[in-house]
Amino acid sequence: MRQNFVAGNWKMNLTLPEAQALTTELVQALGHTPAGQATPQVVICPPFPLLLGVHQLLGEAHNPALGAQNFHQKESGAYTGEVSAKQLQSVGVEYVILGHSERREHFREDDALLAQKLDAALKAGLKPIFCVGESLATREADETFDFIGQQLANGVFHLGKEDFSQVVIAYEPIWAIGTGKTASSAQAQEVHAFIRQQVASAYDQATADDTTILYGGSCNAQNARELFSQPDVDGGLIGGASLKAADFVAIIQSF
Numbered sequence: 001m002r003q004n005f006v007a008g009n010w011k012m013n014l015t016l017p018e019a020q021a022l023t024t025e026l027v028q029a030l031g032h033t034p035a036g037q038a039t040p041q042v043v044i045c046p047p048f049p050l051l052l053g054v055h056q057l058l059g060e061a062h063n064p065a066l067g068a069q070n071f072h073q074k075e076s077g078a079y080t081g082e083v084s085a086k087q088l089q090s091v092g093v094e095y096v097i098l099g100h101s102e103r104r105e106h107f108r109e110d111d112a113l114l115a116q117k118l119d120a121a122l123k124a125g126l127k128p129i130f131c132v133g134e135s136l137a138t139r140e141a142d143e144t145f146d147f148i149g150q151q152l153a154n155g156v157f158h159l160g161k162e163d164f165s166q167v168v169i170a171y172e173p174i175w176a177i178g179t180g181k182t183a184s185s186a187q188a189q190e191v192h193a194f195i196r197q198q199v200a201s202a203y204d205q206a207t208a209d210d211t212t213i214l215y216g217g218s219c220n221a222q223n224a225r226e227l228f229s230q231p232d233v234d235g236g237l238i239g240g241a242s243l244k245a246a247d248f249v250a251i252i253q254s255f
């Protein structure tokens with residue numbers, strides 16, 4: 001379902017008391033959305049040990065909903081240090097980020113592994129937020145569209161249409177993540193339109209029109225409105241600015 005959508009990727013930040021204080025502020029602020037104003041779907045993605053303590057502060061409305069930043073594709077077993085989809089669900093997780101460039105780069109997650117993780121997430125009933133995005137070198141070589149087309153073809157488009165309808169796509173240019181260098185709204189729109197067109201080719205136009213596509217990479221309270229006003233930008237996947245309640249709430253209110 002295509003909808004206005006903002007997800008906060010907390011990465012490896014915050015202790016439990018800090019996470020609970022942030023969550024309490026967010027829940028209060030979102031609870032005060034003026035009547036009649038549609039609230040976007042909000043998802044917060046804390047590190048594993050904080051998930052349960054954060055979930056306990058979230059209401060029944062599933063908004064904010066809880067997301068995780070990773071999981072292991074196997075259902076259970078001798079995988080020391082890993083976490084399964086079922087375990088995530090048992091503490092209230094509904095969404096999971098997959099394909100983030102930090103996991104691709106630092107943990108060697110390649111398209112083949114990500115395709116397996118995507119299948120495992122969907123099988124378990126977790127909704128994936130699947131990230132794609134090019135490096136600066138790829139952009140400068142004028143290969144952005146080819147590169148993102150390949151990431152989608154190799155990681156995502158093996159899914160049947162029904163499974164694909166559960167997936168949120170996030171475009172995160174690597175050169176914009178944590179750098180303070182945002183893609184311009186025109187650069188974001190151009191890639192988002194390309195992604196939607198790739199979805200239309202892989203499935204059909206109705207599926208493409210129904211896909212939620214987020215922008216991520218130095219998105220903040222100052223630039224969110226301009227980015228979210230683009231026709232193919234349905235919201236954001238927010239890193240640094242999701243760690244401060246006032247900033248994150250301002251982003252959520254930028255539609």
Ligand SMILES: O=C(CO)COP(=O)(O)O
Nearest residue numbers: 009177178217218239240
């Ligand atoms: O990687 C990101 C979200 O997943 C973006 O991070 P920043 O918003 O800190 O650039």
